Amino acid sequence: MIDIEHLKHIYPGSRRQPARTAIHDLSMTVGDGSFCILSGPNGSGKSTLFRILCGLAAPSAGRVRVAGHDMATDAAEVRRIMGVVFQSPAVDKHLSVGENIALHASLYGIRGTELQERMADALSWTDLKDRLGDRVETLSGGLARQVELAKCLLTRPRVLLLDEPTTGLDPASRWSFLTVLRRVQRERGMTVLMTSHVFGEAEDADSVAIMRDGRLIAHDTPAGLRARVGQEVLVIQTRDAEALRPRLAETLGLAVGRYGDELRVDDLPPAEVPRIVEKALNAHRADIQSIAVKQPTLEDVFIHITGKRPAEAGAASDAGGADAKARREGAPA
Numbered sequence: 001m002i003d004i005e006h007l008k009h010i011y012p013g014s015r016r017q018p019a020r021t022a023i024h025d026l027s028m029t030v031g032d033g034s035f036c037i038l039s040g041p042n043g044s045g046k047s048t049l050f051r052i053l054c055g056l057a058a059p060s061a062g063r064v065r066v067a068g069h070d071m072a073t074d075a076a077e078v079r080r081i082m083g084v085v086f087q088s089p090a091v092d093k094h095l096s097v098g099e100n101i102a103l104h105a106s107l108y109g110i111r112g113t114e115l116q117e118r119m120a121d122a123l124s125w126t127d128l129k130d131r132l133g134d135r136v137e138t139l140s141g142g143l144a145r146q147v148e149l150a151k152c153l154l155t156r157p158r159v160l161l162l163d164e165p166t167t168g169l170d171p172a173s174r175w176s177f178l179t180v181l182r183r184v185q186r187e188r189g190m191t192v193l194m195t196s197h198v199f200g201e202a203e204d205a206d207s208v209a210i211m212r213d214g215r216l217i218a219h220d221t222p223a224g225l226r227a228r229v230g231q232e233v234l235v236i237q238t239r240d241a242e243a244l245r246p247r248l249a250e251t252l253g254l255a256v257g258r259y260g261d262e263l264r265v266d267d268l269p270p271a272e273v274p275r276i277v278e279k280a281l282n283a284h285r286a287d288i289q290s291i292a293v294k295q296p297t298l299e300d301v302f303i304h305i306t307g308k309r310p311a312e313a314g315a316a317s318d319a320g321g322a323d324a325k326a327r328r329e330g331a332p333a
């Protein structure tokens with residue numbers, strides 16, 4: 001279990017820059033053996049929280065306990081039970097898979113038969129079983145990420161932290177990595193906290209935590225989060241969203257959010273959906289490039305809660321390719 005209580009982090013200022021509070025009184029719990037995805041727009045404080053959780057930074061106030069051990073007073077024990085996969089590669093690409101794992105093992109004093117047993121076990125979860133002698137530079141990006149995971153598994157962590165581990169991977173490699181991670185997490189009962197901007201990844205999580213401006217603004221199951229957006233969402237693509245938004249809001253008598261060239265109405269009253277679509281088309285057909293009614297995805301939840309599209313938030317999404325310069329206007333708070 002990861003238990004975060006009233007955490008606060010202030011970056012001290014300098015002559016040129018004022019002090020900045022990156023985390024404001026954040027409390028949350030990741031349950032024992034559960035898989036939590038942490039997300040949020042750029043600058044929301046995810047990296048700061050991640051650095052505190054893996055012991056690279058000390059909080060200005062508050063407390064973190066990992067499996068009951070206080071990070072401030074029992075850091076060595078926390079390090080013993082925790083594994084971390086950082087976003088930047090931590091493998092030597094000129095060495096083989098086996099050599100990388102053995103090198104990591106030597107840092108923990110694991111050698112001989114124990115090393116062989118643990119290496120076989122760690123690799124058994126991955127797709128690397130036949131690649132032990134291959135240099136990491138010859139592996140695909142997805143398999144190279146699995147080497148990082150295998151390194152972590154070697155020490156049999158009870159708690160695993162991963163910082164956007166699938167960044168830069170194609171969808172198939174991302175899927176393989178997550179399948180491996182989810183399998184070992186479930187079967188070992190590991191507690192996993194993983195930062196991610198790819199909302200397809202969050203669908204399978206036990207919980208999704210969303211930060212904004214240093215605060216935790218939501219932490220719930222994927223189903224619980226989707227319920228906040230309502231059963232259905234209206235999404236309209238248009239060339240001039242700024243001009244159409246107030247006119248559409250007036251036509252429909254509903255709050256209309258704008259995200260770049262997209263207009264959205266969340267939480268459509270179910271019985272009224274056909275009438276709403278008809279009204280929008282009758283009044284604004286010439287300005288509407290496409291209109292769709294859909295069940296909310298977690299990406300829709302992110303937009304609803306943070307007021308930003310994932311691309312605007314500095315992220316890649318499964319939907320992909322959204323306008324990074326999108327501006328929020330009139331979106332629900």
Ligand SMILES: Nc1ncnc2c1ncn2[C@@H]1O[C@H](COP(=O)(O)OP(=O)(O)OP(=O)(O)O)[C@@H](O)[C@H]1O
Pocket residue numbers: 011020021022040041042043044045046047048049314
């Ligand atoms: N070393 C630092 N000194 C001063 N301010 C910092 C420092 N690192 C981060 N910040 C500020 O703290 C806030 C949170 O930043 P942080 O990097 O934790 O957010 P993030 O959610 O991880 O963003 P991103 O997705 O862009 O990595 C931001 O306002 C950022 O500018």
